[in-house]
Amino acid sequence: MADTLLNITLLGTEELKDKLEKVRALIQDHPEASLIAKAAYAVQRQVQINATGRPGPRVQTGRLRSSITTKIESYDRATVGTNVEYASSVEFGHKQQVGRFVPIYGMRRIGGGEFKGRYEVSQGLGLRLVNPFAPAYPFFYPAIEQCKPELEGICVTFGHEIEGEFSK
Numbered sequence: 247m248a249d250t251l252l253n254i255t256l257l258g259t260e261e262l263k264d265k266l267e268k269v270r271a272l273i274q275d276h277p278e279a280s281l282i283a284k285a286a287y288a289v290q291r292q293v294q295i296n297a298t299g300r301p302g303p304r305v306q307t308g309r310l311r312s313s314i315t316t317k318i319e320s321y322d323r324a325t326v327g328t329n330v331e332y333a334s335s336v337e338f339g340h341k342q343q344v345g346r347f348v349p350i351y352g353m354r355r356i357g358g359g360e361f362k363g364r365y366e367v368s369q370g371l372g373l374r375l376v377n378p379f380a381p382a383y384p385f386f387y388p389a390i391e392q393c394k395p396e397l398e399g400i401c402v403t404f405g406h407e408i409e410g411e412f413s414k
Contacts, residue, residue, distance in 0.1 A: 281404045286324035290316045296385035339382035
């Protein structure tokens, strides 16, 4: 049996390589304008919307919402997250001590005299915990599901940009 030799030559590989290098440069040179950055900022926006309260726990300070940030690490990696310690307790729920007093910061009407009818910020308001488990109010994971149509649109737009680069 004779050995068969098959020789394949691909034409235009240098041109393809140059175009791919241009696409890589488009992404890498401007990380804040990349597909990953656009997707990360879309998710961040939706997470912040979901962390604003209803449905969910009563927002007292907005600290959780304002702590949600996006960090663009490179042209192909971004992180959306928060540094607030209680974020996981809100997202997944948590155990709590029944009978413990929890202060609620808010406005309280001041008594009589010249201050009658005025309000002050007070920590004296609050409630006693009656449930052994605080319910979960997911705000992060649903944001990814809610952003799918927008993320698909970003991908389609980016695909058209790349297609335009290859048609040049």
